[in-house]
Amino acid sequence: KAGVTQTPRYLIKTRGQQVTLSCSPISGHRSVSWYQQTPGQGLQFLFEYFSETQRNKGNFPGRFSGRQFSNSRSEMNVSTLELGDSALYLCASSLQNTGELFFGEGSRLTVL
């Protein structure tokens, strides 16, 4: 069974631009969640989607958004990028209510 796939793995953007990150969950997993990891703030929850509906949202500004498609694939978008958005963005999928998350390798975003 293929694992969680995130694309792109690395990207560089400049301030003010926007970025879209993609995540394909493990087949059969309907929950997809996103986390931001930075040296200063650690791992922080962004949002979770289940069956195309946002089920939970972390404390991030509205510039951070996401969506989930009918095949459970998910995208997250960050608009008007700031230097502080430079981070490793991790996507995780899970079966409903099992607790265990399966993470992708992450998308490393650098904002210049």
Place this chain on the structure above:
Amino acid sequence: SQQGEEDPQALSIQEGENATMNCSYKTSINNLQWYRQNSGRGLVHLILIRSNEREKHSGRLRVTLDTSKKSSSLLITASRAADTASYFCATDGIRETSGSRLTFGEGTQLTVNP
């Protein structure tokens, strides 16, 4: 802010020694999990312990949970160089809507020297 705090922040040991990492959290939980992360990579799930369990084993891993003290420990026995990684504890919320929302600790960087 992070709910979990981990102790120590960094740990350096020799191969064959045991490594113990501790985690404290602030709110009531359904379960607590431990994850491992190799440098710049994704996280890998190690073990999950439910709030009504006190101890759990998986291979060379032993996890304890003390809900009265809101703390957990992860013991890795007979460590290997390949165990070098960052280790994170993660807790869910007791609310029904917690879903897959986890709060991670700050992590312990373990270095196992050959």
